[in-house]
Amino acid sequence: MVSDNAISDAPFLGDNLALDFINSEYLVEGQPHDCFSDDHSVASWLITAGLLPDDRQVPEGLLTDARALRESARRVVKAALDRAQVDLTVINRVLEVGRPVRKLEWDGERQKFRTALYQNADSPSGLLWPIADALISLVTNDKFEFVRQCEAHDCILLFHDLSKSHRRRWCSMATCGNRMKVAAFRSRKKPVSG
Numbered sequence: 001m002v003s004d005n006a007i008s009d010a011p012f013l014g015d016n017l018a019l020d021f022i023n024s025e026y027l028v029e030g031q032p033h034d035c036f037s038d039d040h041s042v043a044s045w046l047i048t049a050g051l052l053p054d055d056r057q058v059p060e061g062l063l064t065d066a067r068a069l070r071e072s073a074r075r076v077v078k079a080a081l082d083r084a085q086v087d088l089t090v091i092n093r094v095l096e097v098g099r100p101v102r103k104l105e106w107d108g109e110r111q112k113f114r115t116a117l118y119q120n121a122d123s124p125s126g127l128l129w130p131i132a133d134a135l136i137s138l139v140t141n142d143k144f145e146f147v148r149q150c151e152a153h154d155c156i157l158l159f160h161d162l163s164k165s166h167r168r169r170w171c172s173m174a175t176c177g178n179r180m181k182v183a184a185f186r187s188r189k190k191p192v193s194g
Contacts, residue, residue: 010035015160018135065124098129152176
């Protein structure tokens with residue numbers, strides 16, 4: 001069982017699984033903050049994201065692989081935004097090693113065949129595969145043009161602007177948006193010295 005407070009500070013506001021995973025590292029007062037401190041904190045994030053049942057055994061090395069995937073995913077998104085090439089080794093390794101096994105099975109209750117997918121939950125790549133898969137879908141989708149970085153000067157969070165007007169500027173209106181609007185208001189109200 002994984003503690004809930006291990007990921008209580010992880011923002012889930014990217015409107016995309018891969019972006020939320022990248023956003024598990026962010027700035028607090030200009031200093032990097034990593035929501036992943038050990039294998040269990042990564043597992044807790046995966047549970048919150050709906051990718052792992054909370055009674056599952058956590059494979060050793062999950063933290064190391066998660067941090068490598070997160071850094072690689074961040075570089076891939078930046079490269080896609082800049083229309084540049086980047087090393088895809090880590091992403092492709094997770095995709096290959098963690099690929100779920102697809103099997104044909106008989107469903108006795110329905111009396112017909114069905115396809116079943118089995119995740120390799122015994123390896124870090126098996127648990128992280130859905131994130132790498134979501135990253136592929138994101139960067140190859142024609143709606144990738146709506147991926148943005150928060151416009152707050154002290155925020156590095158990414159989000160997929162799925163609003164109707166595609167004019168979203170901040171990761172969260174409640175935090176960054178409000179701070180930036182208050183700062184802009186104050187700067188307009190400063191008395192002019194002269």
